[in-house]
Amino acid sequence: MVATIQPVAPHDVALSVRDLTVNLPKGMERTHAVENISFDLKRGQILCVIGESGSGKSVTANAIMGLLPNVIRVSSGAIHLDGMNIIGMPQDKLRSLRGRVVSMIFQDPLSALNPLMTVGAQIDEVMAAHGVGTPKSRRGRAIELLTEVGLPDPALMYHQYPFRLSGGQRQRVMIAMALALEPTILIADEPTTALDVTTQAQILELIREIQRRKGMSVMFITHDFGVVAEIADSVVVMEKGHIVEQGSAQQVLKSPGHPYTRRLIAAVPHLTGEDRVPLETADKAPILKVEGLMKTYRSGSSLFSAQRVVPAVNEVSFDLAPGRTLGVVGESGSGKSSLGRLLIKLLDSDGGGILFEGRDIAKLSEAEFRPLRPRVQMIFQDPFASLNPRSTIGHILTVGPVAHGTPYAQAREEAKALLAHVGLDAGAFDRFPHEFSGGQRQRIGIARALMFKPKLLIADEAVSALDVSIQAQILQLLDQIQRETGVSMIFITHDLRVASQICDEIAVMQKGRIVERGPPSQIFLDPQSAYTRELVAAIPGEQPGSTRPVAANG
Amino acid sequence: MRGFLLNRLSQSLILLLIVSVIGFFVLNLLPGGPLAQFGLDPGMTQDDLERLKEQLGLNRPLFIQYLDWAWRLLQGDWGHSFRDGAPVLAVIGRHVLATLLLMGTSTAIAIAIGTWIGIRGATHRYSLFDYMATVGAMVALSIPTFWFGLVGIYIFSLQLGWLPAGNMYTIGDGSVLNYLHHLIMPSIVLSLVHVAIWSRYMRSATLDAISQDFVKTARAKGLSERRVIMKHVVGNALLPMITLAGVQLPSILTGALVTETVFTWPGMGRLFLDSLGYSDYPVVMGLLMFSAILVILGNLIADIAVAIVDPRIRLG
Numbered sequence A: 001m002v003a004t005i006q007p008v009a010p011h012d013v014a015l016s017v018r019d020l021t022v023n024l025p026k027g028m029e030r031t032h033a034v035e036n037i038s039f040d041l042k043r044g045q046i047l048c049v050i051g052e053s054g055s056g057k058s059v060t061a062n063a064i065m066g067l068l069p070n071v072i073r074v075s076s077g078a079i080h081l082d083g084m085n086i087i088g089m090p091q092d093k094l095r096s097l098r099g100r101v102v103s104m105i106f107q108d109p110l111s112a113l114n115p116l117m118t119v120g121a122q123i124d125e126v127m128a129a130h131g132v133g134t135p136k137s138r139r140g141r142a143i144e145l146l147t148e149v150g151l152p153d154p155a156l157m158y159h160q161y162p163f164r165l166s167g168g169q170r171q172r173v174m175i176a177m178a179l180a181l182e183p184t185i186l187i188a189d190e191p192t193t194a195l196d197v198t199t200q201a202q203i204l205e206l207i208r209e210i211q212r213r214k215g216m217s218v219m220f221i222t223h224d225f226g227v228v229a230e231i232a233d234s235v236v237v238m239e240k241g242h243i244v245e246q247g248s249a250q251q252v253l254k255s256p257g258h259p260y261t262r263r264l265i266a267a268v269p270h271l272t273g274e275d276r277v278p279l280e281t282a283d284k285a286p287i288l289k290v291e292g293l294m295k296t297y298r299s300g301s302s303l304f305s306a307q308r309v310v311p312a313v314n315e316v317s318f319d320l321a322p323g324r325t326l327g328v329v330g331e332s333g334s335g336k337s338s339l340g341r342l343l344i345k346l347l348d349s350d351g352g353g354i355l356f357e358g359r360d361i362a363k364l365s366e367a368e369f370r371p372l373r374p375r376v377q378m379i380f381q382d383p384f385a386s387l388n389p390r391s392t393i394g395h396i397l398t399v400g401p402v403a404h405g406t407p408y409a410q411a412r413e414e415a416k417a418l419l420a421h422v423g424l425d426a427g428a429f430d431r432f433p434h435e436f437s438g439g440q441r442q443r444i445g446i447a448r449a450l451m452f453k454p455k456l457l458i459a460d461e462a463v464s465a466l467d468v469s470i471q472a473q474i475l476q477l478l479d480q481i482q483r484e485t486g487v488s489m490i491f492i493t494h495d496l497r498v499a500s501q502i503c504d505e506i507a508v509m510q511k512g513r514i515v516e517r518g519p520p521s522q523i524f525l526d527p528q529s530a531y532t533r534e535l536v537a538a539i540p541g542e543q544p545g546s547t548r549p550v551a552a553n554g
Numbered sequence B: 001m002r003g004f005l006l007n008r009l010s011q012s013l014i015l016l017l018i019v020s021v022i023g024f025f026v027l028n029l030l031p032g033g034p035l036a037q038f039g040l041d042p043g044m045t046q047d048d049l050e051r052l053k054e055q056l057g058l059n060r061p062l063f064i065q066y067l068d069w070a071w072r073l074l075q076g077d078w079g080h081s082f083r084d085g086a087p088v089l090a091v092i093g094r095h096v097l098a099t100l101l102l103m104g105t106s107t108a109i110a111i112a113i114g115t116w117i118g119i120r121g122a123t124h125r126y127s128l129f130d131y132m133a134t135v136g137a138m139v140a141l142s143i144p145t146f147w148f149g150l151v152g153i154y155i156f157s158l159q160l161g162w163l164p165a166g167n168m169y170t171i172g173d174g175s176v177l178n179y180l181h182h183l184i185m186p187s188i189v190l191s192l193v194h195v196a197i198w199s200r201y202m203r204s205a206t207l208d209a210i211s212q213d214f215v216k217t218a219r220a221k222g223l224s225e226r227r228v229i230m231k232h233v234v235g236n237a238l239l240p241m242i243t244l245a246g247v248q249l250p251s252i253l254t255g256a257l258v259t260e261t262v263f264t265w266p267g268m269g270r271l272f273l274d275s276l277g278y279s280d281y282p283v284v285m286g287l288l289m290f291s292a293i294l295v296i297l298g299n300l301i302a303d304i305a306v307a308i309v310d311p312r313i314r315l316g
Helices: A057-065 A091-097 A119-129 A135-148 A167-179 A197-214 A225-231 A249-254 A259-267 A336-343 A366-375 A393-403 A408-421 A426-430 A438-450 A468-485 A496-502 A520-525 A530-538 B002-029 B046-056 B062-074 B088-123 B128-142 B145-159 B176-210 B213-220 B225-254 B257-262 B268-277 B281-309
Strands: A013-023 A032-042 A046-050 A073-081 A102-105 A185-189 A217-222 A234-239 A242-248 A288-299 A308-320 A325-329 A351-356 A376-379 A456-460 A488-493 A505-510 A513-518
Touching: A013 A057, A013 A217, A032 A046, A032 A057, A032 A073, A032 A217, A032 A234, A032 A242, A046 A057, A046 A197, A046 A225, A057 A073, A057 A102, A057 A185, A057 A217, A102 A167, A119 A135, A119 A167, A135 A167, A167 A197, A185 A197, A197 A217, A197 A225, A197 A530, A217 A225, A225 A249, A234 A249, A234 A259, A242 A249, A242 A259, A259 A468, A288 A336, A308 A336, A308 A351, A308 A513, A325 A336, A325 A496, A336 A456, A336 A488, A366 A376, A376 A438, A393 A408, A393 A426, A393 A438, A408 A426, A408 A438, A438 A468, A468 A488, A468 A496, A488 A496, A496 A505, A496 A520, A505 A520, A505 A530, A513 A520, A513 A530, A520 A530, B002 B062, B002 B281, B088 B128, B088 B176, B088 B225, B088 B257, B088 B268, B088 B281, B128 B176, B145 B176, B145 B257, B176 B225, B176 B257, B213 B225, B225 B281, B257 B268, B268 B281
Parallel strands: A046 A217, A046 A234, A102 A185, A185 A217, A325 A488, A325 A505, A376 A456, A456 A488
Antiparallel strands: A013 A032, A013 A073, A234 A242, A288 A308, A288 A351, A505 A513
């Protein structure tokens, strides 16, 4: 901790936070969102603030922007922006700093732009709000900015509405907007978390490039040590509202001092490039054989307008042996989730076959498939939305098996045993979903799927919504369950690092097709297709084959 | 956009056809039939009634009657009132202006005040103003409009004598001021419930918009709070309100049954009640078709307006 409180930050410091404490309203799990935190952002540097959800990193960013909601108050401390203390500053003075001295980009580019205004108008607005330029000069500047962030055809882009742009393009617009008045400090709150891995690599590159060219100071909030390794000059590690460690990126990544930092770094899934030791099973015949599976989405069909046809799953074939895990990786829109839904028949296929235990289930009607449903189960992405908030855990677990003819008493005993098995105490049976954390809920989701003693588990982004340390635990649990029960698994994910941890074989999907399939060693160390190479190269903080994140500029 | 319009238009026509079929046949199921009113006349003999039936074509099968009626409707002949023999369209025309005046005024009041209350309630959530607006809306919604009308007449007409108790104008005085004087009470009474509805919808639409990420972006840009609210929040909050306005449009022209009766306002609502009581089938059917066309038109206009305002629909 910094011992002395300096009244004005030294000249080479763009942003200085001193003993900042932010109160939370009464009745929350903590009294403070952040407590007594101090750190400096040096001019022309990138500072990464890293922590898991609830660590207080976003509250810190909002405090610096002066954008805390009314119920959350700064109770003590100082924030010096370019030498000015903003705590206690009048609202209109604060407003004149926002966008001019400090600007911010947000996590979700899909919702961060006003859908009713053109891109150009939204960039223009920043300058107009601070009384900069004439309409004509602002227009020129906006087009200049759009060029600078690498958007195609800036003059046309100026008149475009956000919904026409991809996620990556919208994030570029956000960056252009934030740069409009050449602020001293740029705060980026998880700006790449919602993006695909190749887009993420491009945006990180853009931020770093702009930061270097303009000598800007960037405070970059993230939960991903891979991203830290890519861009950070210095790092602040936060846990439950406290800074547990800070220092240069080199120092924190190579020789973390605090146990929490060590735990976080250890929990980051990294590319193993090693193949999994396959499970010994008696039966070698594939449990699932998919042949030329097709699904095409049609929309906008009507009497007078043309139909839009999107092939979501295109001629996909693979097979899966008992007790093995197949990873399906791809970027958004690659068709990986559609594939998962086809396999469990939540979606009807247009062609091809799905042979489950030798029987083609693709052509079965809903009624014919029903007896087979218990044997194919799904684990969903969002542990908050996939459990009915009005049902007890016991009800969630038993309702399915009871509907399929298991006596309730037996189902209850099995449920209690399973809860213990997935690492929850038996008391969970009578409680409701909201009483559990995200990781615990995902354990419940797994227990729910296991209640049916399935032969095939389909996990659709099952760990994507979880913090890295929880992610590691869930992956371990899935691995353990597979070794015990011999269940086959299809693990759908956008995160190649996660896939490399748990899969025997990985299928890479692009635009509805499987472009490459092979064991992790092939995919990560010797990728055969250009697209796989691109994907692997885009993983932040990884060199294929290494087992630790490497420091930036290394 | 063109495809969208053609689509909606063809859907609307099918809908109109269905409404007309149901309306026509249900009306003819009523006891007594179209000639019930004539039957009450003691001078009418059975032979007279038969002759009348023959003249009006009512002795033909119902299905043929419907086709005949629909065919004439398409040609602009909506039939003649049983009461005074005037063309149905002319009868409707006589009353529609009165209704338009009353409903137009009260709707304008409702939208202006309701929007303002809704936005203020959302931006000052849980303030004294917000609580009072909430309670006020509950009161306005739970007390029937005619009660407000009767209380208004008692206080302002009978006790204070400031405002007339009914009618649209004083016979013999056609001045604008006289019309306005008669308009004040019914339009305010009628707008009460609409202010309540509109402000509640507006409040929740504003709250939805205010929690969106792009509002945070707007604040982070350093925009003034006023501009954040007016440009980014209200713009997006008004989108769902356009649809609501489209749903309300028909009631502006078809009138308020109860309010028009309480204030003896010579509008469409009263025309409908009177015609029903008199078994004036051509007029009732005409009114039914008129309001069906308005409902469909209102929704169509709202859809087009949303498409114009929302680039995602206009260009998407």
